[in-house]
Amino acid sequence: MYHAPGKLLLYCAYRIEVEHISASGDSKTISGTAFYAIKDGKQFLVTNRHNVDAAMKNIKYAGYQMANIRVSGYFGGEHLVGDFAGQEIFLGFPQNSIEDVAAIDVTSATYHVNKSKNMMTNYVGQSLIASDAELSKLDICDMVALPGYPDFYDRNGDRPIMRMGTIASDPASDYRDHEMEPGRRIAYEAFSSSGSSGSPVFALAKGFKGGVGITGGYVRELKLIGINAGHLNGRDGMQSHHSGISYCFKSTCILDAMNDAVAQQTKSLA
Structure with missing residues (x-):
């Protein structure tokens, strides 16, 4: 007997769009899904590594650097869009680079939000x-x-x-x-x-x-x-x-x- 998870589980998924820039100024945006999770009192934005590492997505993007991360979805029941460009962010990966996972520590991140709202995330508890x-x-x-x-x-x-x-x-x-x-x-x-x-x-x-x-x-x-x-x-x-x-x-x-x-x-x- 399986149990329906409830609608809140649906809204723990967020859309992520990561802009990558080459040394010559060419731009590549990679889109996918991300989610927030809590561990030891810190909050992380979790997604696939190939979303934040353009060269892993396709070797032709080797040398591209991440320029902006945009997250959109339902925060506190309202659809919001937030960017956190220009911040020093800390990316973590599993030791095995084949394991296509990235975690960004966003505990202290500030967002440029499209409305005067706080980004109250629907997160996955530890x-x-x-x-x-x-x-x-x-x-x-x-x-x-x-x-x-x-x-x-x-x-x-x-x-x-x-x-x-x-x-x-x-x-x-x-x-x-x-x-x-x-x-x-x-x-x-x-x-x-x-x-x-x-x-x-x-x-x-x-x-x-x-x-x-x-x-x-x-x-x-x-x-x-x-x-x-x-x-x-x-x-x-x-x-x-x-x-x-x-x-x-x-x-x-x-x-x-x-x-x-x-x-x-x-x-x-x-």
């Missing part, structure tokens, strides 16, 4: 981020939900949409397809597409608790299990079509990226 032990409780066919801003997000109010799926690979393993380098991945049956990069991936709560007149019972609470990073294409003569399999990098990669962002900040102050 208790929701799955540890290794909690990832081990996942099972094949568990249901997952991915809020985000794919190309077909809701233009009526610029709202994210939710995609659903089921876990396809053994969560205890680190999924790897042909030509993939080793990384902490989970594969799932879901239609991730352009713009979904950086979507938080939640395993829905399941089971029921015992109560009066009921013994036993089992429940696994809602958990953030990873960050969506891509999908696999078919191999049956239509290689450009979606295979139906997408994958995320595990929540432990997110935790490592957060720790690295804090380490980068500490190093800069030393």
